[in-house]
Amino acid sequence: MSAESAAAKAETVRSAAAYLDGVSADPAWPLELFLEVSNICDLKCAMCPTFSPLNPKRADSIQSETRGLMDLESFEPRLDALLRHALVVHAFGYGEPTIHPRFKALLERLARYDVWIDFFTHGMHIDAEMAAFLVERGIGRVTFSFSGVSKEEYENIYLGGDFARVLAAMDHLQSERQRQRRATPEIHVNAIGFEHQIRRLPDFVALMADHGVDAIHLKPLDTYDSIPELHGHASSPQGDFEQKALQQAHETARQRGVWLLSREYEAFELAAESKAGRAGQGHHKGDRLLRESTIPLENLAARARETAEQAKAARRQAPPAEPMRFSREPLPEETPWMRLSSKAPLCIEPLKTLYLDLNGNIKPCCFADGRVYNVGDLARSEGKAVWDGDPFRNVRRALEQRRYPAALCKYCIAAVSYPKLMPGRVLSLFVTVTRVLRPLRPWSLASRLALIYARLLKPPKGALFLYRYATFLLWVGAAMRGRKDNR
Numbered sequence: 369m370s371a372e373s374a375a376a377k378a379e380t381v382r383s384a385a386a387y388l389d390g391v392s393a394d395p396a397w398p399l400e401l402f403l404e405v406s407n408i409c410d411l412k413c414a415m416c417p418t419f420s421p422l423n424p425k426r427a428d429s430i431q432s433e434t435r436g437l438m439d440l441e442s443f444e445p446r447l448d449a450l451l452r453h454a455l456v457v458h459a460f461g462y463g464e465p466t467i468h469p470r471f472k473a474l475l476e477r478l479a480r481y482d483v484w485i486d487f488f489t490h491g492m493h494i495d496a497e498m499a500a501f502l503v504e505r506g507i508g509r510v511t512f513s514f515s516g517v518s519k520e521e522y523e524n525i526y527l528g529g530d531f532a533r534v535l536a537a538m539d540h541l542q543s544e545r546q547r548q549r550r551a552t553p554e555i556h557v558n559a560i561g562f563e564h565q566i567r568r569l570p571d572f573v574a575l576m577a578d579h580g581v582d583a584i585h586l587k588p589l590d591t592y593d594s595i596p597e598l599h600g601h602a603s604s605p606q607g608d609f610e611q612k613a614l615q616q617a618h619e620t621a622r623q624r625g626v627w628l629l630s631r632e633y634e635a636f637e638l639a640a641e642s643k644a645g646r647a648g649q650g651h652h653k654g655d656r657l658l659r660e661s662t663i664p665l666e667n668l669a670a671r672a673r674e675t676a677e678q679a680k681a682a683r684r685q686a687p688p689a690e691p692m693r694f695s696r697e698p699l700p701e702e703t704p705w706m707r708l709s710s711k712a713p714l715c716i717e718p719l720k721t722l723y724l725d726l727n728g729n730i731k732p733c734c735f736a737d738g739r740v741y742n743v744g745d746l747a748r749s750e751g752k753a754v755w756d757g758d759p760f761r762n763v764r765r766a767l768e769q770r771r772y773p774a775a776l777c778k779y780c781i782a783a784v785s786y787p788k789l790m791p792g793r794v795l796s797l798f799v800t801v802t803r804v805l806r807p808l809r810p811w812s813l814a815s816r817l818a819l820i821y822a823r824l825l826k827p828p829k830g831a832l833f834l835y836r837y838a839t840f841l842l843w844v845g846a847a848m849r850g851r852k853d854n855r
């Protein structure tokens with residue numbers, strides 16, 4: 369890392385710490401950037417709110433956005449300062465990034481900024497050559513969207529996907545890491561709590577371990593009114609069988625050295641059920657729970673084909689109106705705000721993240737509904753000016769008081785799905801900062817930032833003491849490792 373680059377990153381961490389400490393009104397730079405490399409996809413996963421062929425309104429969902437692939441070169445002049453100061457770039461959005469024909473070139477460009485790069489993928493396009501490239505370029509993490517322990521379980525959900533090919537993609541990454549003697553990219557898997565998935569969760573963990581996976585993130589299944597066929601496929605983490613499966617899966621994960629992160633799956637249903645049980649089981653986005661429409665896993669692919677044919681025929685009879693066009697406007701100051709209790713966990717995204725969509729619009733995070741409002745766009749301003757601009761600042765000011773702009777956060781807050789400030793996130797922030805700034809031996813900077821975030825958690829005194837102690841040990845361990853590396 370060049371001295372100039374290191375100084376820019378250190379400035380970002382210092383400014384984030386000063387902001388969180390109350391010394392400055394705003395952080396000078398975002399720590400993380402999201403780049404929506406693509407918002408199109410070549411799979412049609414059954415549970416996807418946009419591309420699922422089970423959704424009779426699929427065409428409308430697709431047309432509700434301008435779709436395509438990001439032209440990073442055209443944005444770069446206005447993004448350059450942010451990229452130089454960022455620590456992390458998430459090179460994906462709500463689409464498949466690896467179908468971008470210049471994806472490798474895009475990653476090469478980003479790698480020049482000395483950032484930690486990660487992306488989500490379905491994994492169908494990671495062949496041996498791509499895997500070698502990802503390892504060589506030092507990509508930090510690749511997260512596969514994957515569930516199921518058999519061809520049938522996978523291919524009836526991830527429609528268009530190939531079970532063997534995705535497992536081979538994980539193998540390519542794993543063997544390249546070994547060949548090049550590198551620890552990255554970390555291989556993560558985003559798995560969904562379908563009933564069949566939970567039934568065989570210990571087998572799934574073992575399968576993932578066989579293919580070099582480092583961590584599995586188990587998420588609840590989001591169900592929608594528009595895809596009733598999936599309603600009964602959601603599992604209840606509170607059930608006896610599920611509890612047992614989770615326990616066994618954690619045991620397998622421990623034995624096989626895989627991280628199984630199931631907290632979101634386990635916690636989410638509790639939150640949904642506490643809302644008067646409207647949703648019944650699982651996490652439902654809509655008003656109805658049409659359990660009677662649930663169809664067996666093995667019939668899903670055929671049902672998807674049928675629905676797609678019917679939708680096509682309906683469109684032939686009544687061609688759709690002009691695609692919806694949204695003119696995104698900067699979020700007005702006078703906007704309705706939603707207030708959460710001061711005890712509700714804080715969303716920290718707008719304090720550290722900037723999301724750029726492929727049309728140049730900027731949101732404070734990937735969850736915000738940016739179809740009507742944004743907090744700025746690259747057609748009108750430099751990226752740094754958007755980060756410092758009033759719409760973005762107003763969102764940060766509001767969040768400090770636990771108020772959220774309804775226009776952007778409504779769905780996210782309703783689903784309680786926002787990234788909450790929790791100890792795990794603070795620790796992962798610490799690890800990221802130390803990784804990116806390794807040449808600077810940034811232990812004190814990273815610890816300071818982590819401690820300040822930890823204070824926002826408002827922990828009891830004893831917990832804060834333990835946390836400080838743990839951070840201190842991490843600091844000592846990391847500093848000693850740095851010294852050893854330098855010998």
Ligand code: SF4
Binds near residue numbers: 717778786
């Ligand atoms: S509450 Fe959700 S939509 Fe709003 S800023 Fe946080 S993550 Fe984004």
